[in-house]
Amino acid sequence: MRRGRAWTIWKIAACDFRLTMREKSTVLWIFLMPLAFITFFGLSFGGGSGRTPLAALTVENNDGGFLSADLVSLLEGENYFVQMSDTLPDGADPVRTLVIPEGFTDGVLGRGKVELALLREKGSNENAGRAASAAIFRSLARLVSGLVEIEEGLIREGSESIAIRGDTLYGSLLLVSQGGPGMAAVVEQRIDTMLVRPSNVTVRPERAGRSMETPGGFQSSVPGSLVMFVLMTMLFSGAAITAERQSGLLKRIGMSPAGKGDVVAGKLLGRILIGAVQIIFLLAVGRLFFRISLGNDIDGLFLLMLAFAFAMGSLSILFGSLLSDPDQVTTIGVITAMAMSALGGCWWPLEMVSAPMRVVAYCLPTGWTINGIHRLMSFGMGTAAVLPHIAVLTLFGLVFLAAGAKRLKWDV
Amino acid sequence: MTEMIVVKELSRSFGEIRAVRGIGFTVARGEIFGFLGPNGAGKTTTISMLSGLLRPDSGSITIDGMDMASHGRDIRRIMGIIPQEIALYEELSGRDNLLFWGGLYGLAGGELRDSVDRALELVELIDRAKDPVRTYSGGMKRRINLCAGLVHDPKIILLDEPTLGIDPQARIRILDVVKGLADRGKTIIYTTHYLEEAEHICDRIAIIDEGTIYASGTLAELVELVGGKIMVTVSGGFGAGDVRELVGDAEIDHIENGELRVKLLDRDSTGRFLGGLFSTGLHVDGVAIREPSLESVFLQVTGRELRD
Numbered sequence: 125m126r127r128g129r130a131w132t133i134w135k136i137a138a139c140d141f142r143l144t145m146r147e148k149s150t151v152l153w154i155f156l157m158p159l160a161f162i163t164f165f166g167l168s169f170g171g172g173s174g175r176t177p178l179a180a181l182t183v184e185n186n187d188g189g190f191l192s193a194d195l196v197s198l199l200e201g202e203n204y205f206v207q208m209s210d211t212l213p214d215g216a217d218p219v220r221t222l223v224i225p226e227g228f229t230d231g232v233l234g235r236g237k238v239e240l241a242l243l244r245e246k247g248s249n250e251n252a253g254r255a256a257s258a259a260i261f262r263s264l265a266r267l268v269s270g271l272v273e274i275e276e277g278l279i280r281e282g283s284e285s286i287a288i289r290g291d292t293l294y295g296s297l298l299l300v301s302q303g304g305p306g307m308a309a310v311v312e313q314r315i316d317t318m319l320v321r322p323s324n325v326t327v328r329p330e331r332a333g334r335s336m337e338t339p340g341g342f343q344s345s346v347p348g349s350l351v352m353f354v355l356m357t358m359l360f361s362g363a364a365i366t367a368e369r370q371s372g373l374l375k376r377i378g379m380s381p382a383g384k385g386d387v388v389a390g391k392l393l394g395r396i397l398i399g400a401v402q403i404i405f406l407l408a409v410g411r412l413f414f415r416i417s418l419g420n421d422i423d424g425l426f427l428l429m430l431a432f433a434f435a436m437g438s439l440s441i442l443f444g445s446l447l448s449d450p451d452q453v454t455t456i457g458v459i460t461a462m463a464m465s466a467l468g469g470c471w472w473p474l475e476m477v478s479a480p481m482r483v484v485a486y487c488l489p490t491g492w493t494i495n496g497i498h499r500l501m502s503f504g505m506g507t508a509a510v511l512p513h514i515a516v517l518t519l520f521g522l523v524f525l526a527a528g529a530k531r532l533k534w535d536v
Numbered sequence: 537m538t539e540m541i542v543v544k545e546l547s548r549s550f551g552e553i554r555a556v557r558g559i560g561f562t563v564a565r566g567e568i569f570g571f572l573g574p575n576g577a578g579k580t581t582t583i584s585m586l587s588g589l590l591r592p593d594s595g596s597i598t599i600d601g602m603d604m605a606s607h608g609r610d611i612r613r614i615m616g617i618i619p620q621e622i623a624l625y626e627e628l629s630g631r632d633n634l635l636f637w638g639g640l641y642g643l644a645g646g647e648l649r650d651s652v653d654r655a656l657e658l659v660e661l662i663d664r665a666k667d668p669v670r671t672y673s674g675g676m677k678r679r680i681n682l683c684a685g686l687v688h689d690p691k692i693i694l695l696d697e698p699t700l701g702i703d704p705q706a707r708i709r710i711l712d713v714v715k716g717l718a719d720r721g722k723t724i725i726y727t728t729h730y731l732e733e734a735e736h737i738c739d740r741i742a743i744i745d746e747g748t749i750y751a752s753g754t755l756a757e758l759v760e761l762v763g764g765k766i767m768v769t770v771s772g773g774f775g776a777g778d779v780r781e782l783v784g785d786a787e788i789d790h791i792e793n794g795e796l797r798v799k800l801l802d803r804d805s806t807g808r809f810l811g812g813l814f815s816t817g818l819h820v821d822g823v824a825i826r827e828p829s830l831e832s833v834f835l836q837v838t839g840r841e842l843r844d
């Protein structure tokens with residue numbers, strides 16, 4: 125019994141996979157070079173410099189006052205990536221949310237009772253939750269101690285709206301701010317000035333969810349290198365298609381029962397398999413050897429990376445179809461890989477670049493992938509948070525694939 | 537006689553170049569049909585169209601009762617194609633190459649392995665089967681190239697100059713394999729620009745040049761075309777007028793200053809003609825005598841020599 129098309133596609137994929145894995149240069153580019161890059165960039169970004177946000181916290185702010193805004197900036201000072209709940213992308217589940225109630229500012233200024241709630245998604249990391257609570261307490265403590273200092277100052281100045289008579293404190297900052305025209309602004313300004321002063325309590329930032337020392341450099345050099353080298357592996361593989369056309373192999377395959385669709389599918393599948401091996405290898409090495417956190421959702425991370433490999437594998441088929449010389453493919457592959465890595469945020473965090481460059485990053489598959497990885501790895505979000513990313517990458521892939529299949533020629 | 541391949545009015549151009557110009561032929565089951573023609577005659581272009589790789593500009597191809605335009609994939613399943621260029625994965629071993637090509641045609645498991653072994657035996661390469669193809673000699677590559685198209689036991693085999701650039705010994709082995717395939721009932725199209733090969737193995741031969749089939753038939757039929765005559769070509773420092781009377785009743789094929797080509801009925805008349813020529817004392821540089829053969833047929837129908 126002769127097998128059908130799926131078998132033919134599999135044969136083409138397996139052959140490409142095998143040929144790639146046999147090549148010495150492949151071993152170098154797929155496995156060794158990324159390790160060198162991770163180590164180099166990891167060490168140069170250095171032990172926990174904390175330049176990149178360490179954990180994510182969603183804040184739902186129902187208060188209109190300035191104190192809640194101050195609290196948010198204090199949290200950001202705690203090295204938290206604070207995401208306001210109303211700017212959360214569609215479909216993203218916040219892992220943990222701090223709810224600031226309505227009337228927070230007035231309540232605190234009036235020394236009334238206010239309740240903050242920290243909501244946690246089921247299954248979110250326990251340690252990360254504790255770290256988040258600790259960070260919130262520290263921020264609140266700074267806020268409150270700041271308020272107390274201001275009160276003391278006002279009392280010394282003999283303010284009418286706040287005073288100590290006998291053992292009792294009368295009035296409040298709320299009364300001060302309501303004490304006359306412009307007073308609210310005065311209080312607000314004093315508090316803001318107070319809070320930007322360097323804290324006299326030094327807080328050692330802890331990686332959310334991990335009590336163990338981790339050099340922060342690797343936490344960002346692994347994702348960057350992962351994306352960049354999967355990209356290179358994929359783009360360089362376009363040269364093989366061109367070489368097969370030159371040697372008459374593609375023509376011979378075209379004379380077999382395999383149609384153009386089968387050949388493109390087989391070649392793409394082979395490339396995705398190679399990508400998958402590289403992804404698993406680099407994530408495993410990152411986790412076990414460089415001891416980085418892969419976040420709470422490894423399946424999502426793998427899926428995201430596979431979508432990226434699909435998009436870039438398709439681009440390699442397009443390159444292989446459009447260009448006629450393997451060296452050309454390699455040259456254009458290197459240029460494209462470098463440009464897409466740099467602009468997409470593989471080399472430095474996108475938070476560092478200007479707004480227009482961030483827009484450029486989101487026009488590129490690399491930008492989407494890096495952003496998705498950060499959501500999963502750094503902010504502890506789940507697969508749902510990267511579904512839009514996976515969809516966009518798949519779309520990129522389909523467009524490249526359609527163009528590549530249309531332009532594929534058997535013959536030189 | 538079952539017709540396995542029926543080609544009608546087939547044409548294909550590449551821009552200005554009319555590579556194939558309305559050719560037609562039929563090939564019966566178990567027959568070796570030869571395409572004899574010089575470089576650029578249109579042999580590979582014809583093979584590419586027969587293999588479904590290249591779409592004809594016009595004309596039709598029917599193979600085993602199926603129309604190429606609508607049943608390309610089904611046709612390609614029963615066809616084995618041996619391309620003119622050696623197309624193999626140089627880094628893979630001979631066996632792995634065959635496993636790949638056989639797999640592409642849907643073979644799997646034990647059936648695939650057995651077929652590969654049979655193919656390797658056929659071309660006597662079992663011993664070197666494990667070595668990468670890049671370490672093979674030219675002749676060995678040709679042989680693997682040949683059997684890569686045979687692993688799936690095709691009914692119809694298209695061979696495009698399978699003996700190109702190899703030594704006579706390796707060529708004989710390949711020709712034997714091809715003959716053996718025909719004996720087992722395979723239908724074969726064999727292109728070549730070697731006269732002897734065509735004479736040696738083909739049941740019928742089409743003479744092709746400039747995209748046109750000038751004549752086709754069995755060797756005997758083709759020889760009959762030139763009237764079964766001996767062709768004598770004389771060159772030297774003489775004018776056309778000097779030699780015209782010498783010819784007598786022999787048929788002049790071609791005459792100009794310095795060259796004369798005549799057809800003579802038999803050896804006796806050839807001897808008389810040459811005796812007469814030399815007795816005139818004309819300056820003769822060379823004399824070529826061709827017995828009725830494919831070579832003389834080729835010369836006759838295309839008006840030029842086929843040189844290797």
Ligand SMILES: Nc1ncnc2c1ncn2[C@@H]1O[C@H](COP(=O)(O)OP(=O)(O)OP(=O)(O)O)[C@@H](O)[C@H]1O
Pocket residue numbers: 535550553554555573574575576577578579580581582620729
């Ligand atoms: N892809 C192509 N593009 C342009 N011209 C082509 C192409 N393929 C073939 N030709 C032209 O068509 C003509 C026939 O070529 P073809 O390869 O069929 O000849 P051939 O008989 O196989 O010759 P050879 O013995 O050299 O292999 C030649 O003039 C060739 O230059």
Ligand SMILES: [Mg+2]
Pocket residue numbers: 579580581620696697
């Ligand atoms: Mg040819």
